[in-house]
Amino acid sequence: MSGLVVFDDSLRDAGFRIIAGVDEAGRGPLAGPVRAAAVVLPEGEHPLGIDDSKRLSARKRETVFAEILRSAVEVSVGVAWQDEIDEVNIRVASLRAMARAVGKLCVVPNLVLVDGKDLPGLQLPAVALAHADARSESVAAASIVAKVVRDALMCELHTAYPEYGFDRHKGYPTPEHLRKLSVFGPCPLHRRSFHGVG
Secondary structure (H helix, E strand, C coil): CCHHHHHHHHHHHCCCCCEEEEEEECCCCCECCEEEEEEECCCCCCCCCCCCHHHCCHHHHHHHHHHHHHHCCEEEEEEECHHHHHHHCHHHHHHHHHHHHHHCCCCCCCEEEEECCCCCCCCCCEEEECCHHHCCHHHHHHHHHHHHHHHHHHHHHHCCCHHHCHHHHCCCCCHHHHHHHHHHCCCCCECCCCCCCC
8 A cells, every 4th residue: 555545544544534635736837827626535445546746657647637537536626827826926826726626626625635835725624735745645636637637728728829839848948938938929828927938
């Protein structure tokens, strides 16, 4: 049994029977939204392949994502778009996206586990835990969902702005993206407050 499973099971043994894992994807890109996911996994069932999304290939994430959707009690997502990021900063926008994801859950968690150092404003018992996506099965599942749905959205947005190559770099500051920015300048999807965009 993996350490991710043991961690969540120990919390359930302590009385937190319904755990919502929460994580985000998209803090670092120069373009597009930040997306967050909240995932409630069933007690006693462990979808195969769950790990921190950063440790999985894109293909593996897609496979595990489908398994999470099949077996989860509930999955919800929240978003904060680039205009909001520019208005309030990426930290606050990420927390808002997380709060929106949790707010869409129909089940009421006994505990919300959040990856990171900060908690979004929630009226529920919650714990922020650094590197929770590498420690908790529920948070690792949320990291996969957030990453897959954000990547899929950036591929959709690519059709509106194909010259930037969003389908390849997903808005992250790769050499290709920076070259495209120098040629075309920013588009409406770019975060104007981020260094390298202006």
